[in-house]
Amino acid sequence: MQRKPWELAFLAEPEEVAALRRLLRLHLGVWGLHELVDAAQLCVTELVTNVVTHVGIGTPTRLAVTMNDAYLRIEVHDPDAKALPTLLSGTQRMPQLREAEAGRGLALVDAVADRWGVQLRADGKVTWCELRASLSSPYGHTGGPRVTRAEAILGLYGWAARKHPERGDEAHLLSAVAGRMPAIEVIADILHWLHAHGHDPDDALDCAQTRFEAEIEVA
Structure with missing residues (x-):
């Protein structure tokens, strides 16, 4: 199964979240990754809401979805490299967060994703997370x-x-x-x-x- 990377540019508005969730469900259905739909939708909701809350409504944003080996990778790109979502050091899953930097949303992402992080770039930052799929390869099926x-x-x-x-x-x-x-x-x-x-x-x-x-x- 060819799971080709796809991405979508949009403006960070609260009303865009529902459309992004629907689009993600459709794509993951085509990819045969039904078991990841709920977690992936939650991650997209929180990552995009983080941009709306801490970068600003109307911010030019981009959603990118790819396969990284057997992991589904979700990226949200925004132009602000200053307000970095960061978990307090030495904490476990669902830790207390620095409210000014992240808020409740990153705690949920941290709880459901296998791994997540932030990459700084010259034109902004990328907040990403990865969810493990039950695949033997990026192009495999889940049937064994x-x-x-x-x-x-x-x-x-x-x-x-x-x-x-x-x-x-x-x-x-x-x-x-x-x-x-x-x-x-x-x-x-x-x-x-x-x-x-x-x-x-x-x-x-x-x-x-x-x-x-x-x-x-x-x-």
Whole structure:
């Protein structure tokens, strides 16, 4: 699954937060990261609210969302490098904060995120946080090693299909390496291979179905 970085420029207004939360939910749904939606929305809400409160309403701000290995990374960019959100040293999760610098919001981010921080830049600062996803790689799925292997096979299959222009639109579909039809095409080709080598495709399907159902029950 290609999880391409995306970003959005906006003005830091209280009414923008709801729209950003909806947009984030949509993107994470497409990325298959449903389990991170609530935590990610909370982090975006607090990071953007921090800009509204401590930098100013109407501040030109930018939200950037990427994958950093198996972590979802959320960044909020603003032009003020002075008011730095900082946790008191020597504190644990949900610590007391310097109210003038951060406030309650950073405590919530600190509580739900696996890690967070601030980067100073020539044009301002970036406040970021990262949430651990249940992925084996930035482009993997959450279904375990079998799903990861299947994705790799579909990727190779899509590459091979593009080498056969006679397949026309089908090659374009397979190049996406996503969705139901590419998987059906892979299964159909394997059944053709079994038939060509004297094996019973129905027996192979029955065996595969039995193994699948047994492993689903165990999981």
